[in-house]
C-alpha cells in the first residue's frame with residue numbers, strides 16, 4: 056500500500072479521501088524536518104505547507120516519492136526544479152486560499168483606514184474618541200495591485216464593490232484587464248496609487264523589492280498591504296519610510312522573520328516600532344487561513360494529482 060506523509064494540519068477530507076483511494080496516510084501535523092527525513096523513504100506522496108522545507112536532502116531520501124503536494128501557494132521552500140528533475144510531480148493549490156487572502160487584504164485595509172485597532176485599544180482604556188478616529192473611505196481612492204495571480208485577482212474582485220479605481224501590474228502577464236481592473240505599468244501605479252497591495256511570490260527578484268528606492272518612487276505616501284511574503288518588503292526601510300511619512304500606513308499579514316521569539320535586536324526594534332505604530336496593523340500570517348480554504352486546498356491538490 057502506497058504511503059503518504061502529511062506534515063501539517065489539514066482538512067479531514069484529504070486524509071479520508073486518500074484512505075478511500077487506498078493510500079496509507081501517515082498524518083503527522085507537528086512533524087519536524089528530521090522526523091520527516093526519517094519517514095520519507097517509505098512514502099510515495101508528501102503533503103506540505105511552509106512548516107518544513109523540501110530540500111535536496113529530503114528529496115534524495117524520498118526514493119519512492121512520486122508527488123509533492125503543497126497545501127497553499129508559495130513554493131519557495133520546495134526545490135521544485137530538483138524534484139521535477141527526479142520525476143517527482145509538484146503541485147500547489149493557490150486556487151484554494153486565494154479568496155481567503157483577498158478577503159483578508161480588504162478586511163485589513165478597512166480596519167486600517169477606519170482605525171479599528173487604535174479605537175478598540177482606546178475603548179479598553181475607557182476612551183470614547185470619535186474625532187481622532189475619523190477615517191478614510193476606500194471609495195474614490197486608487198488601489199494598485201502588484202502581481203495579478205490568484206490572490207491579486209481575488210483581492211481585486213473582493214474590492215470591486217468599494218468604488219475605488221483598481222490598477223494592476225504584473226511583470227509576467229498581460230491581457231488581464233477587465234470591467235473593474237485596469238492593467239497598467241508599474242510607473243502608473245507609482246504615479247497614481249493611494250493604496251498598494253503586494254501579490255507576488257518570494258523569489259530572488261522580489262526579495263526586498265519594496266525598499267527605500269521603491270517607496271520613494273511613489274508620488275504621494277501610500278498605504279501598503281502585504282499578504283504575500285514578509286521578505287518582499289525590506290522591513291527596516293519600511294520602518295524608516297513610516298517615520299518619514301513616505302508610507303501612510305501598512306497592513307502586514309507577513310513579516311520577514313515570523314519567528315517573533317527569535318528576533319535579532321535590530322529585528323525586534325523594527326517589530327516593536329511596527330506593533331505600536333498607530334497606522335500599522337499586523338496579523339500572524341493568517342490571510343489564507345480559513346476553514347473553507349483548508350478544504351478547498353485539499354480538493355485542489357487531489358484534483359491536480361488525479362486522485
Ligand SMILES: O=C(O)[C@H](O)COP(=O)(O)O
Pocket residue numbers: 103104105106126127128129130152343
Ligand atoms: O503560501 C500560502 O499559501 C500561504 O502563505 C500559506 O502558507 P503556509 O500556511 O504554508 O505558511
